[in-house]
Amino acid sequence: MHIIYPSSPLRAKQPDELFAAEVEAVRAAGFEISLFSLEDFQNGTFRAIPPIPSNSDILYRGWMLSATEYETFVSELSLKGVRAVIDLQMYLSSHHLPNWYASLADLTPETRIFPPNCDLEAELRVLGWPEFFIKDYVKSLKTSVGSRITKPEQVVTVVTEMRRLRGVIEGGFCVRRIENFLPDTERRFFVVGGVPHVAIGDVPPIVFECAKRLRSQFYSVDVVQRTDGQFRIVEIGDGQVSDLVGWTPDHFATILANHFQNKT
Numbered sequence: 001m002h003i004i005y006p007s008s009p010l011r012a013k014q015p016d017e018l019f020a021a022e023v024e025a026v027r028a029a030g031f032e033i034s035l036f037s038l039e040d041f042q043n044g045t046f047r048a049i050p051p052i053p054s055n056s057d058i059l060y061r062g063w064m065l066s067a068t069e070y071e072t073f074v075s076e077l078s079l080k081g082v083r084a085v086i087d088l089q090m091y092l093s094s095h096h097l098p099n100w101y102a103s104l105a106d107l108t109p110e111t112r113i114f115p116p117n118c119d120l121e122a123e124l125r126v127l128g129w130p131e132f133f134i135k136d137y138v139k140s141l142k143t144s145v146g147s148r149i150t151k152p153e154q155v156v157t158v159v160t161e162m163r164r165l166r167g168v169i170e171g172g173f174c175v176r177r178i179e180n181f182l183p184d185t186e187r188r189f190f191v192v193g194g195v196p197h198v199a200i201g202d203v204p205p206i207v208f209e210c211a212k213r214l215r216s217q218f219y220s221v222d223v224v225q226r227t228d229g230q231f232r233i234v235e236i237g238d239g240q241v242s243d244l245v246g247w248t249p250d251h252f253a254t255i256l257a258n259h260f261q262n263k264t
Contacts, residue, residue: 001260002056002082004048006063007035013049019061025249029257032056038063046076056082059218059260064138064241066170067092085260086218086240094219094238096137097174103213107206108233109133110177116169120159124152124175131178134158137171148178179232185225186234188245190252192218192259199247206231 005023008014015023015035027033034048052058058077065073070091074084093099098113105111114123116136124132131150133140140147144161145154162169189207190197191214196207207221210233218239226232244252 025253
């Protein structure tokens with residue numbers, strides 16, 4: 001198993017600062033590491049430092065990649081005679097909300113999916129919900145005006161800000177029904193090879209249920225407690241591009257090693 005990380009934009013032989021502690025931890029756990037310039041990759045050039053050994057299985061850890069970028073990434077690895085552990089279909093099965101929603105619809109807030117060129121304000125009026133949470137297939141708007149609105153006409157500003165700050169709407173729009181959650185109860189879990197892992201404490205039953213239903217080898221599960229006491233899944237993400245929210249790099253490296261280093 002070989003793990004590849006984005007390099008520092010200024011120092012090609014050093015990891016991006018955000019991933020430096022994790023790189024140190026996974027090396028200590030026994031993984032071989034390579035780096036690549038994300039900027040060069042996005043401009044059409046892919047080069048790993050040091051070169052990836054032939055016939056390796058490759059796990060990516062880094063910034064989110066669009067569907068097109070990830071498809072190119074997998075192709076570049078294949079050209080070098082190595083294999084991505086998470087192929088394009090598996091990546092998108094966790095990375096894009098519509099691909100996991102049907103499997104978990106009873107465990108997560110009700111969601112409607114709309115194409116990027118739709119009249120979203122009109123669609124919200126048809127829904128008639130008292131509140132709406134707006135995101136694309138991957139991200140919500142965590143800055144500016146935010147993603148939570150009470151009036152359909154407010155969605156115009158949200159979408160404008162999403163396009164301004166992100167450049168594109170990835171996939172389309174996901175409109176989620178608002179549920180009332182208890183503050184400071186959201187936690188991130190990782191599922192590796194079908195086994196759920198927790199940073200601290202116990203894994204709640206909802207995460208085990210999620211692990212039964214989703215088949216990706218590596219993904220994150222964000223769980224929050226509702227005001228009625230029920231646990232709810234608020235997000236699934238591909239494990240390669242999920243932040244270590246609530247996790248230490250050492251603990252994260254350990255769960256990767258326990259699965260990927262011991263896999264036969």
